[in-house]
Amino acid sequence: xxxxxxxxxxxxxxxxxxxxxxxxxxxxxxxxxxxxxxxxxxxxxxxxxxxxxxxxxxxxxxxxxxxxxxxxxxxxxxxxxxxxxxxxxxxxxxxxxxxxxxxxxxxxxxxxxxxxxxxxxxxxxxxxxxxxxxxxxxxxxxxxxxxxxxxxxxxxxxxxxxxxxxxxxxxxxxxxxxxxxxxxxxxxxxxxxxxxxxxxxxxxxxxxxxxxxxxxxxxxxxxxxxxxxxxxxxxxxxxxxxxxxxxxxxxxxxxxxxxxxxxxxxxxxxxxxxxxxxxxxxxxxxxxxxxxxxxxxxxxxxxxxxxxxxxxxxxxxxxxxxxxxxxxx
Numbered sequence: 631x632x633x634x635x636x637x638x639x640x641x642x643x644x645x646x647x648x649x650x651x652x653x654x655x656x657x658x659x660x661x662x663x664x665x666x667x668x669x670x671x672x673x674x675x676x677x678x679x680x681x682x683x684x685x686x687x688x689x690x691x692x693x694x695x696x697x698x699x700x701x702x703x704x705x706x707x708x709x710x711x712x713x714x715x716x717x718x719x720x721x722x723x724x725x726x727x728x729x730x731x732x733x734x735x736x737x738x739x740x741x742x743x744x745x746x747x748x749x750x751x752x753x754x755x756x757x758x759x760x761x762x763x764x765x766x767x768x769x770x771x772x773x774x775x776x777x778x779x780x781x782x783x784x785x786x787x788x789x790x791x792x793x794x795x796x797x798x799x800x801x802x803x804x805x806x807x808x809x810x811x812x813x814x815x816x817x818x819x820x821x822x823x824x825x826x827x828x829x830x831x832x833x834x835x836x837x838x839x840x841x842x843x844x845x846x847x848x849x850x851x852x853x854x855x856x857x858x859x860x861x862x863x864x865x866x867x868x869x870x871x872x873x874x875x876x877x878x879x880x881x882x883x884x885x886x887x888x889x890x891x892x893x894x895x896x897x898x899x900x901x902x903x904x905x906x907x908x909x910x911x912x913x914x915x916x917x918x919x920x921x922x923x924x925x926x927x928x929x930x931x932x933x934x935x936x937x938x939x940x941x942x943x944x945x946x947x948x949x950x951x952x953x954x955x956x957x958x959x
Contacts, residue, residue, distance in 0.1 A: 660726040663723075668727070670729075671933050672938075685705055685741040686706060687734075700769065702748055706747075706782065714784055715746070718748045718750065719792065720763070720767070721749065723795060725763075728754075732936075733749045750766070752766040753766070760873050790827060793834055795835070805884055807827060808887055828889070828957040829957045830892075833933070834893070834900060834904075837903045838878050893949075904920070928942055
C-alpha cells in the first residue's frame with residue numbers, strides 16, 4: 631500500500647477516537663508518520679546477495695554531531711585502494727521519520743559500481759527543527775574531510791543526493807554552497823568548494839516547500855502535510871515563515887547550481903515539483919537529466935526508485951550511473 635494511504639488511514643482512526651490534540655500540535659501526526667516510515671520501501675534486485683558481496687560496509691560511525699542521531703554508514707567496493715567518487719546521501723521520511731538503513735540496498739548497488747556512498751542520519755522533527763539537518767550536513771562533511779584517506783574518498787568528485795524530504799534537504803544544502811548571498815540569508819558559511827560538487831542526485835523531493843501542504847490528493851493528506859511542515863519549520867503559520875520561503879528551491883535556486891539528476895514517480899508524489907525545478911535549471915543552462923515515466927506505462931509511487939524489482943527502477947538506476955560517470959572528472 632502507498633505510504634500516503636497508510637498515513638491517511640492512521641490519522642482517520644485518530645480523528646474518529648477523538649484525538650483533538652492533533653489539531654493543536656504537530657507532535658501526534660509526526661509520531662504516527664515516524665512509525666509508518668520504520669521499515670522503508672526498498673525491494674532488492676535479483677542477485678542482490680552477489681552484488682552485496684562485492685562491497686564492504688562501515689556502520690554506525692559517530693560523526694561527532696552536536697545533535698541527536700549523528701551517525702553515518704559508509705559503503706565502498708571491495709579491493710579498491712584508489713580514491714573513490716563519493717555520494718553523500720540524505721534519507722527521506724517526511725522530516726519526521728526514516729533512517730539511513732532505508733537507503734542501504736541502493737547504496738550497496740552504487741558502491742558495487744565503484745562509488746563510496748555515505749548514508750547519514752540526522753535528528754528528526756519535531757525534536758529538531760529546521761535548519762538542524764543542514765547543520766548536520768556540515769558536520770558530516772567535516773568528518774569526511776578528516777577521514778577521506780582512511781575511507782579512500784575522492785571529495786573532488788562529490789555528489790550530494792537525497793530522497794523525498796532528504797532530496798529537499800540535500801538540494802538546499804547544495805544551494806548554500808554555490809551561492810554566497812543565499813548562504814548569508816540562511817545563516818550558513820560555505821564549507822564546500824562548489825567546483826568539487828559534481829552533481830545533485832534528487833529523488834522524489836518537495837522542492838516547492840511553500841506548496842507542500844497543497845500536494846496531496848485529499849484534504850486529509852493535505853492536513854497531514856500541514857502538520858509535518860509545522861513540525862519541521864517549527865511555526866504553525868509555516869507557510870508565511872521566512873524559513874519556508876528560503877527552503878523552497880523553486881524560488882531560490884541559484885544560477886550557479888550544479889548539474890542535476892531529477893526523478894520522481896507519477897502517482898502520489900512530487901513529480902510536479904521535480905519538473906518545475908528541472909525547467910528552472912534548464913533556463914539557466916545548467917545540465918539536467920530528468921527521468922519520468924508516463925502513467926500508462928506503469929503506476930509508480932513515491933520512492934519508486936528503491937523498488938528494484940521493476941524495470942523502471944532499474945532503468946532509472948542505469949540513467950543515474952550514466953549521469954554520475956559523465957559528471958565525474
